[in-house]
Amino acid sequence: MDKKALYNLSYGVFMLATKYEGKANGCITNTCIQVASNPTRVAVSVLNTNYTCDLMKKSGVFALSLLDESCTFETIKHFGFQSGRDVDKFAEISLPLDENEVPYLGWQTCAMLSCKIVSSEDLGSHTLFIAEVVDGKVLSEKAPLTYADYQSNIKPKPEKKKEDKKIVGWRCKICKYVYEGSELPKDFTCPLCGHDAEDFEPIYE
Amino acid sequence: MDKKALYNLSYGVFMLATKYEGKANGCITNTCIQVASNPTRVAVSVLNTNYTCDLMKKSGVFALSLLDESCTFETIKHFGFQSGRDVDKFAEISLPLDENEVPYLGWQTCAMLSCKIVSSEDLGSHTLFIAEVVDGKVLSEKAPLTYADYQSNIKPKPEKKKEDKKIVGWRCKICKYVYEGSELPKDFTCPLCGHDAEDFEPIYE
Numbered sequence: 287m288d289k290k291a292l293y294n295l296s297y298g299v300f301m302l303a304t305k306y307e308g309k310a311n312g313c314i315t316n317t318c319i320q321v322a323s324n325p326t327r328v329a330v331s332v333l334n335t336n337y338t339c340d341l342m343k344k345s346g347v348f349a350l351s352l353l354d355e356s357c358t359f360e361t362i363k364h365f366g367f368q369s370g371r372d373v374d375k376f377a378e379i380s381l382p383l384d385e386n387e388v389p390y391l392g393w394q395t396c397a398m399l400s401c402k403i404v405s406s407e408d409l410g411s412h413t414l415f416i417a418e419v420v421d422g423k424v425l426s427e428k429a430p431l432t433y434a435d436y437q438s439n440i441k442p443k444p445e446k447k448k449e450d451k452k453i454v455g456w457r458c459k460i461c462k463y464v465y466e467g468s469e470l471p472k473d474f475t476c477p478l479c480g481h482d483a484e485d486f487e488p489i490y491e
Numbered sequence: 492m493d494k495k496a497l498y499n500l501s502y503g504v505f506m507l508a509t510k511y512e513g514k515a516n517g518c519i520t521n522t523c524i525q526v527a528s529n530p531t532r533v534a535v536s537v538l539n540t541n542y543t544c545d546l547m548k549k550s551g552v553f554a555l556s557l558l559d560e561s562c563t564f565e566t567i568k569h570f571g572f573q574s575g576r577d578v579d580k581f582a583e584i585s586l587p588l589d590e591n592e593v594p595y596l597g598w599q600t601c602a603m604l605s606c607k608i609v610s611s612e613d614l615g616s617h618t619l620f621i622a623e624v625v626d627g628k629v630l631s632e633k634a635p636l637t638y639a640d641y642q643s644n645i646k647p648k649p650e651k652k653k654e655d656k657k658i659v660g661w662r663c664k665i666c667k668y669v670y671e672g673s674e675l676p677k678d679f680t681c682p683l684c685g686h687d688a689e690d691f692e693p694i695y696e
Contacts, residue, residue, distance in 0.1 A: 291602035291627030292525055294557045294635045295533075296503030319522040320497055321536040322614035323680060328500075329534055329619060331526040352499045397496035405612070407621070409527035414534060414621065416614070422496030430499045432637065475528060 289473065297433035299353045301365050301395070302330065304338060305388045306345035310376045312389070313338040314366030316433045318350060326419040328401060331412045333480050337370040339413055346403045348417065349388040354396035354428035359440050361394055367460055385421055396426045411480060444487070451490040459485050494678065502638035504558045506570050506600075507535065509543060510593045511550035515581045517594070518543040519571030521638045523555060531624040533606060536617045538685050542575040544618055551608045553622065554593040559601035559633035564645050566599055572665055590626055601631045616685060649692070656695040664690050 303312030317331040330350070332339040342348055353361070365375060381389035384400040391398075401417035431440075456470040457463070461479035465486065474483045508517030522536040535555070537544040547553055558566070570580060586594035589605040596603075606622035636645075661675040662668070666684035670691065679688040 287531075287624065287627045288629050289531075289627065290629050291557075291604055292531065292624070294503075294559075294602040294629070295523060295525060296501060296635050296637045297524065298499075298501030317524040317526060318500060319502065319524050319534075319536065320500060321522060321534075321619050322617045323685060324616055326492075326494075326497065327614055329524075329526075329536070331524065331534070352496075354499075397499040399496055407610070409532055409621070411529055412527045414526050416612070416619065419492065419497070422492045422494065424493055424495050424499070429639075430501050432501045434634075480528060 299357070299362075299431045299433055299436050300330075301351040301353060301361075301391050302332065302338060302348055303351070303389050304342045304345045304348045305386070306341045309341065310389055311338050311341050311370035312365050312375055313370075314362055316436075320419075321416065327404070327416055328399065328419055329414055329416050330401075331409075331414050333412055334408070334410075335479060341370075342403065342415060343406065343413070345386075345388075347386040347388055348401050348403070348415075349384045349386070349390040350399045350401065351391040351395045352397040352399070353391075353394055353431040354426055355431050355435065356426075356428055357394040357431050357436075357440065359442065361391075362436070362440065369461070392425070396428050396430050397422065397424050444484070453488040454491045455489040456486040457489055459487050464489070504562070504567075504636045504638055504641050505535075506556040506558060506566070506596050507537065507543060507553055508556070508594050509547045509550045509553040510591070511546045514546065515594055516543050516546050516575035517570050517580055518575075519567055521641075525624075526621065532609070532621055533604065533624055534619055534621050535606075536614075536619050538617055539613070539615075540683060540685070546575075547608065547620060548611065548618070550591075550593075552591040552593055553606050553608070553620075554589045554591070554595040555604045555606065556596035556600045557602040557604070558596075558599055558636040559631055560636050560640065561631075561633055562599040562636050562641075562645065564647065566596075567641070567645065574666070597630070601633050601635050602627065602629050649689070658693040659696045660694040661691040662694055664692050669694070 297316035321329045400421035403417045456465040458476045460481045463478040502521035526534045605626035608622045661670040663681045668683040
C-alpha cells in the first residue's frame with residue numbers, strides 16, 4: 287500500500303475543547319465530518335494518548351472551533367504542541383463559553399459547533415466519537431482553514447540538514463519524544479503522539 | 492442553531508463504489524476521514540436511501556476514488572445524480588478493479604483506497620462505516636478536489652427566476668422528487684435523497 291494515497295483525503299483544521307469538573311482542555315484535530323441529519327450528527331476522531339480524549343470520555347460534551355484562514359502558527363502551537371497534562375492551556379486567555387460551559391475560540395475561527403457525545407468507539411490508536419450538534423454559530427466570513435493550507439502556508443518549513451555534524455537521534459517536534467539512531471525509518475510513527483517521521487528533527491552529536 | 496455553521500466543515504469529493512454478487516454500483520460522497528492508524532482505518536458516511544449503501548452492507552468492501560481538480564460535472568452527474576436501481580452506472584465504461592474486484596476511477600482521480608468494512612452504525616439518515624484500508628494507490632499529481640471547489644467551480648449555477656410565471660412546485664435536481672407549493676421552506680431537506688433546498692428548481696404553471 288502507498289500511504290501517500292491517504293494524504294489526498296481533504297480535511298479542515300479545528301480546535302477541539304472539552305471541560306470536566308471545572309478542568310478545561312483543548313487540542314488541534316483535523317478529522318471531523320457531518321455524518322447524519324435529523325438530528326444533525328458529526329464524527330470526530332481523537333488520538334487516545336491526548337488528554338482531551340480522556341476528558342471527553344468523562345464529560346460527554348465538546349466544542350469544535352472551526353479555524354479560518356487567518357489562523358496563526360502560534361494558535362496551532364498553543365493548543366496542538368503541548369499537553370494539558372503539563373500546562374493549563376486556558377489559564378491566561380479569556381474565551382467565550384458554549385451552552386455546556388465549554389470554551390471555544392472567539393478569533394481566527396469561522397464557526398463553532400457545540401456537541402453532545404452519543405457514542406464512541408475505541409479504534410486502537412484513536413477513539414471515534416459520534417455526537418449530536420446542539421448549537422452552531424457562524425463567527426467570521428473568512429474561508430475555513432484546510433489541512434492542505436496549514437501544511438503549505440502556516441506550518442514552518444523544516445530547516446536544512448547540517449551536513450557537517452553527525453546525527454545521533456531524532457526528536458519529535460510535537461511531543462519531544464526521542465528516537466535514538468542516526469537514521470529515522472521513513473514510515474516511523476511517534477509512539478507517544480502518533481505524528482509521522484516528517485515531524486521529527488535531527489539531534490546532532 | 493445556525494445550520495450555516497456546518498457549511499464551514501471542509502471535505503473532499505469521492506466516488507464510492509462497491510460490488511456484491513457481480514453487481515457493481517457507485518455514488519458521490521464527501522464524507523470520508525482517516526480515523527485510526529496501525530491498522531489504518533477510515534470512516535465514511537452514506538445516505539441510507541442510496542443503493543450503494545445497501546450493497547456495501549452486503550459486500551463488506553468498497554473502493555474510494557479521491558476525485559481531483561480535473562473532475563468534470565459529467566462525472567459527478569453520472570455517479571451522483573442517478574440511482575443504480577434504475578441504471579447500471581458501470582455498463583458502458585471500462586474501469587480498473589481493486590483487489591476485491593471493485594471498480595475505481597482511472598481518470599480525474601488523484602488516489603484510490605481499497606477498504607474492508609469492520610463495523611457500521613445506523614445513524615437514522617445515514618450509516619457510518621468504519622473500514623480498514625487494505626490498499627492505496629496514488630493516481631495523479633493533481634490536487635484533490637474539495638467540496639468547496641466543487642460548489643464554486645464545478646456545480647452549475649442556478650438559473651435566474653422567471654418572474655413572469657407562477658411557481659407551482661419545486662423539483663429536486665438530484666432525485667426528481669417534487670414538492671408541491673409555491674414557496675419551498677429554506678431549511679427544506681429532500682425526504683428522498685437528503686439534499687438541501689438549494690438543490691431544488693422551480694416548476695412553473
